[in-house]
Amino acid sequence: MSSIRLSNINLRFPLYRDSSRSLKRSLLEAGKAVSRSRTISTDGGHTVVNALNNVTCNIEHGERIGLIGTNGAGKSTLLRVLAGIYEPTSGDIKVEGRVNALLNIGLGSDPDATGYENILLRGLYMGLHPKEIEKLAPAIAEFSELGEFLHVPVRTYSAGMGMRLSFAIATATHPDILLMDEWIMAGDRRFLQKARERVDSFVSRSQILILASHSPQILAQWCTRLFWMDSGSIVMEGETDAVLKQYETGEPPASPSDTQQLTTLAS
Amino acid sequence: MSGNLALRTIETSAAGYAPRRTNTQLAVDDLVAGVESWWLWSTLAWQDIRQRYRGSILGPFWLTISMAIMVGALGFLYSAIWKIEITTFLPYLTLGVLFWNLISSLINEGTSAFIRAESIMLQVRMPMTVHVLRSVVRNFIIFLHNCVVAAAVLLIFAVPQSLYSLVSLLGLFLILLNGIWVTLLLGMVCARFRDIGPIVSSLTQIVFFLTPIIWMPDALGNKFWVLYLNPVYAFLEIARGPLLGHTIPMPVWGMAFGVTTVGFLVTFLFFARFRARIPFWV
Numbered sequence: 207m208s209s210i211r212l213s214n215i216n217l218r219f220p221l222y223r224d225s226s227r228s229l230k231r232s233l234l235e236a237g238k239a240v241s242r243s244r245t246i247s248t249d250g251g252h253t254v255v256n257a258l259n260n261v262t263c264n265i266e267h268g269e270r271i272g273l274i275g276t277n278g279a280g281k282s283t284l285l286r287v288l289a290g291i292y293e294p295t296s297g298d299i300k301v302e303g304r305v306n307a308l309l310n311i312g313l314g315s316d317p318d319a320t321g322y323e324n325i326l327l328r329g330l331y332m333g334l335h336p337k338e339i340e341k342l343a344p345a346i347a348e349f350s351e352l353g354e355f356l357h358v359p360v361r362t363y364s365a366g367m368g369m370r371l372s373f374a375i376a377t378a379t380h381p382d383i384l385l386m387d388e389w390i391m392a393g394d395r396r397f398l399q400k401a402r403e404r405v406d407s408f409v410s411r412s413q414i415l416i417l418a419s420h421s422p423q424i425l426a427q428w429c430t431r432l433f434w435m436d437s438g439s440i441v442m443e444g445e446t447d448a449v450l451k452q453y454e455t456g457e458p459p460a461s462p463s464d465t466q467q468l469t470t471l472a473s
Numbered sequence: 474m475s476g477n478l479a480l481r482t483i484e485t486s487a488a489g490y491a492p493r494r495t496n497t498q499l500a501v502d503d504l505v506a507g508v509e510s511w512w513l514w515s516t517l518a519w520q521d522i523r524q525r526y527r528g529s530i531l532g533p534f535w536l537t538i539s540m541a542i543m544v545g546a547l548g549f550l551y552s553a554i555w556k557i558e559i560t561t562f563l564p565y566l567t568l569g570v571l572f573w574n575l576i577s578s579l580i581n582e583g584t585s586a587f588i589r590a591e592s593i594m595l596q597v598r599m600p601m602t603v604h605v606l607r608s609v610v611r612n613f614i615i616f617l618h619n620c621v622v623a624a625a626v627l628l629i630f631a632v633p634q635s636l637y638s639l640v641s642l643l644g645l646f647l648i649l650l651n652g653i654w655v656t657l658l659l660g661m662v663c664a665r666f667r668d669i670g671p672i673v674s675s676l677t678q679i680v681f682f683l684t685p686i687i688w689m690p691d692a693l694g695n696k697f698w699v700l701y702l703n704p705v706y707a708f709l710e711i712a713r714g715p716l717l718g719h720t721i722p723m724p725v726w727g728m729a730f731g732v733t734t735v736g737f738l739v740t741f742l743f744f745a746r747f748r749a750r751i752p753f754w755v
Contacts, residue, residue, distance in 0.1 A: 219750075219753045220753070286752075289597070289598055290598035291594070291596075291597070291752055292749075292752055292753075293749040307596065309595070309596050310592075310595070310596055316524070318524060318527060319520070319524070323520070326516075327517075327520065330512075330516055330517070331513075331593060331596070331597040331599065332597065333510075333513075335512060336512060336516065
């Protein structure tokens with residue numbers, strides 16, 4: 207049984223090199239709706255990003271969780287923490303189950319290598335043995351519908367083709383927990399439908415999907431529970447419809463966890 | 474209300490979390506997991522090599538050819554300058570250049586080991602050690618290509634070999650072993666400070682001239698001791714000397730093992746302290 211427990215996860219990281227550019231970029235990422243002083247502060251000359259603040263949540267098997275929020279709200283950062291890429295500065299994290307993450311359309315692919323070679327490479331990244339990947343390759347090729355394109359370097363692929371390949375690889379390996387970032391939108395309607403069916407069967411086997419997006423439509427279709435993230439905190443969580451309704455208003459409800467987080471920051 | 478319930482569940486289950494592992498334990502975990510996934514870093518290294526063959530039949534053999542040309546040209550010129558028989562000088566130069574190319578490429582590619590791995594590092598959880606071993610193995614494979622030149626020269630000049638020549642393999646092993654900490658340390662430092670990479674590559678060029686590769690240590694006369702300030706000399710000599718019938722003096726062994734030990738210790742301390750920061754640096 208897969209499950210995810212996060213308790214008071216904080217993630218702060220200093221921005222070092224080319225600070226003006228990085229700062230500018232992070233300000234842009236923080237988005238206009240964000241109160242900047244809460245996200246970015248300076249500490250001994252370094253610019254520190256408070257990427258996640260006291261994130262606490264429980265996710266049980268069979269759940270389809272959506273993360274909603276503006277750019278820079280911390281959705282992708284949270285996915286990276288769940289994938290074990292970023293280690294939180296403080297807090298406890300317990301993830302049970304094998305995690306596959308589709309965070310970036312490239313997924314560390316080698317642009318000059320062919321589609322087939324990338325199936326091997328990404329299978330390796332996910333911890334599979336070359337022999338296991340060989341067995342999975344035909345199924346991946348079929349699901350991706352890339353056909354002859356699999357013999358061509360992936361640098362020639364369109365965004366949608368790249369997404370199809372990445373999705374096919376990530377789901378063919380039967381992860382317990384699937385993390386996806388919003389680029390899933392790159393697929394065409396028919397493939398999205400197919401992808402959703404695969405995710406449905408996947409979640410019905412008691413596995414977990416976590417999808418980050420700023421698109422209410424996609425989240426309404428794919429998810430049963432939403433976390434609304436803002437400035438690195440979960441400001442609201444609940445049933446998809448309820449959270450989306452509140453999200454449309456643009457104002458998160460004043461919740462106990464929110465005030466608690468503000469006092470923690472002030473101290 | 475559901476939010477409050479969820480909070481209570483976490484509080485009660487808080488004791489169920491495993492105690493946070495210390496930075497040192499996590500660094501050891503990373504090293505062990507990294508070494509254990511040998512099929513991962515060896516395949517990645519081979520993939521890098523295949524990349525070099527793509528669009529070019531010769532692939533890394535271009536490097537081998539350029540090495541052969543360099544050795545041939547320098548061999549004739551410098552044996553004349555130093556007034557040393559070419560039969561002595563050319564094998565010496567070839568082996569020197571062979572092992573030097575390995576050492577310098579370990580150092581120079583070490584500086585970009587993590588920066589190059591950025592796209593993987595930010596997508597998939599993987600021990601940092603994997604990126605290090607990938608770089609070391611890739612350079613070892615290229616070294617094997619270059620061995621062709623050295624083998625040819627040793628055969629043509631009929632350099633006598635004995636059982637002691639096998640000590641050279643120990644020298645090679647020491648170079649690769651040290652390549653691991655050098656790659657890990659430089660990989661971290663250069664990911665954090667981007668201007669250090671170019672500085673390292675200029676320094677490496679200087680070290681080439683300071684190390685007896687195109688000149689022989691005897692030329693130093695009574696200033697021979699300066700070589701003991703150059704750690705690269707120790708590794709180069711252990712790898713090269715036995716193939717030329719030279720016995721390795723004790724101080725050279727001491728220096729090689731000393732550098733290996735201190736290098737790993739210092740690097741491990743750095744690694745334990747900064748390992749979790751690497752994804753933010755790249």
